[in-house]
Every structure is written in structure tokens, then in C-alpha cells.
Amino acid sequence: MAEVQLFVPVRLFMGVLSCDDAAADAAMSVLSGEYGSLRACSTPVPFSQTDYYDHEMGTRPKRSFCVFETLVDPSSLARIKHLTNGLEKRFLNENGGRMVNLDPGLLSGGSLILATTKNRSHRIALSDGIYGEVTLIYFKGGFQAFPWTYADYGSQENRALFSSWRTDYLKDLDVLKRTEKS
Template sequence: MKATHFSEPAQLIAFVLQKGPEWDPVVVNLLESTWGPLRYKGKLFPFDKTDYYTPEMGDGLFRGVVSFEKCIPPETIAQEKARSNALELTTASSDNSDHRHVNVDIGYMDLDKVVLPSYKRGPFKLYAGGGVWLDMLLTYAKGEFHPTAWAFEDFKRNPYQHDLQLIRERWRKSAK
């Protein structure tokens, strides 16, 4: 029996970590020059439950979610991860410290979940090839996104709930 290849398009999204409570127009421009026009730009929320990025990016960090008009086949997310890393490097300090000014966690949303690729392995991540591991951080059921047990703290609190629901609804409408 011959297997058929089927890939349902997924909504390309990014969780963006930056300084300040307002979207940096330079960051938004970089996102759009890399992946095309934004479909949705969510609210930025304080990223204050961990100091993991403080040594590199400093204090006063905020994270928000955006979606793009672009949809992708999920199996191409590894290429998008490489593009996000290249974008981050363009914002790094030129003093050889390699301190990024923005962290872009590119990923995708389908009807059931939010998945982020990573170059770091983990006990709940699935290997996708090419050094990329897939991390399903949120599942969608009964009208809400629910964090997985292993999700990062901000995903467990999920201040992005409203924005993710709007992104999902706009994507569903555009896909029809």
C-alpha cells in the first residue's frame, strides 16, 4: 500500500522577546522583511518570572506573539528556525559580545496546538531532523489553549490566551 503525502498548512507565528512595553518598530520591520506582512500583533507582557535572558538582553523585557499572513507546511519549520536565528544575529551588539536585542521564537499553530522548534533537545521534544527538536507547548481544546506540563512559566500563566485565540480565528477564516 502506497502512503500519500498530506500536509495541512499551519499558521506561522512568533513569540518575540524585546526590551520595553511597546513594539519596537525596528523589530516589527525585521519580522516583516523576513516573513512578510503581519496578520496580527498581540500585546506585550512583562517577561519577569525568570532572569534567564537578563545577562544577555538586560532588564525590562517583554514578550508578545505575532502571526504572519504567511502559512507554512509544518515540516518546513526547521528552515524558519534557521531564519529566526539569522534575524536575531542581525540585532546582536557589534562589540563582539553577541548580545541579542531581540529573541524570536518562531513556530506554528494548527487547529490543535502551538509548536516551537528548538536546537536544544529535551525529554518531551520530538526530533525533526537537521538538529531541530519540536516542542509542543500549548494544546487547543474546548475553546482555549492549554499549556503542557513542561511548558515555560510564561506559557503556563499564558497571558497570550486572548491573542492566540484571535490569531487562530483569523487564520481559520483566511484559510476558508
């Protein structure tokens, strides 16, 4: 029988959709207070893959991705998703629509996992109504998409971004392991 091992810490990242820069900055400030400083953020770009959020947000949102400096226990993903859902409710427009959409996820050496409240055949129940989805896997030198991967996550540009963040994560993980051995 195999021995139970502690989870390897992973990099917390956040997919951010927003039509209001101030709301996005305020939400990320709250998350930084909870999970540590941001290590990097991509430049916000118009979210053109779908118009799904346009009506709720009142206009076409912008998409960015951010990663946090501090590594997290992967078993905390459901709790993080509940926190981001609460933050989204704090930033509503005059029509009651979200001004910011926060999609927490975990980046590791082998995958990029998103948290969601929506159950589908390829998602696994985590806890308290939150599911995890393997959105990308690292295979043959790069992140690979699945048929269910959202178009923006699966774009060549964003997969390259996630790969660069993976490289940084692996370096940090190596330092952490060497520090623990000393």
C-alpha cells in the same frame, strides 16, 4: 495502507523578547519580507516570568507575540528557526548579548508548536539540529498547557490570544480550501 497527504498550511507566529524596540522592529521587518505581512502583534509587556534573559540583554526584556498573514507549510519550521537564529546574531549588544530573541512557531487548529535547538524528552527532531515542541494543544474549547509549557505561553491571557488567532486561522483555512476547490 493510508495514503500520504500533503500538510495543511498553518499560521506562522513569532514569540519576541527584546530590550530594544528598534532591533525587534528591524528583525520583524526582515521576517515580514520573508514570510509576508504581520497580521497582528500583541502589545509588548515586561517579561517577568524569569530573569533568565536579563543579564544577556542588559535589562529586563519585553515580550510580545506576532502572527503572519500568509500561511506556511509546517515542514518549513526548522528552516525558519535557522533564519531567526541568524537574525538574533545580527542584533547583538556591546557585550555580545542578544537584543532580540525570536521564537518561531506554528499555530494550527489543534496545537501551538515551538521550534528550539534544545533537545528534551518531549521534543521531536525536525531537521538540522532543530526540534519541535508541542507547547499547547487545543482541547475542550481552549488551549491547554503541559508541565513543560513556558509560563508566559501558558498564561490565561496568552492562551486566550492564541485562541483568537486560531479562530482567524480556521476562517482563513476555510477560505483557502474553498478557493482551491473552485
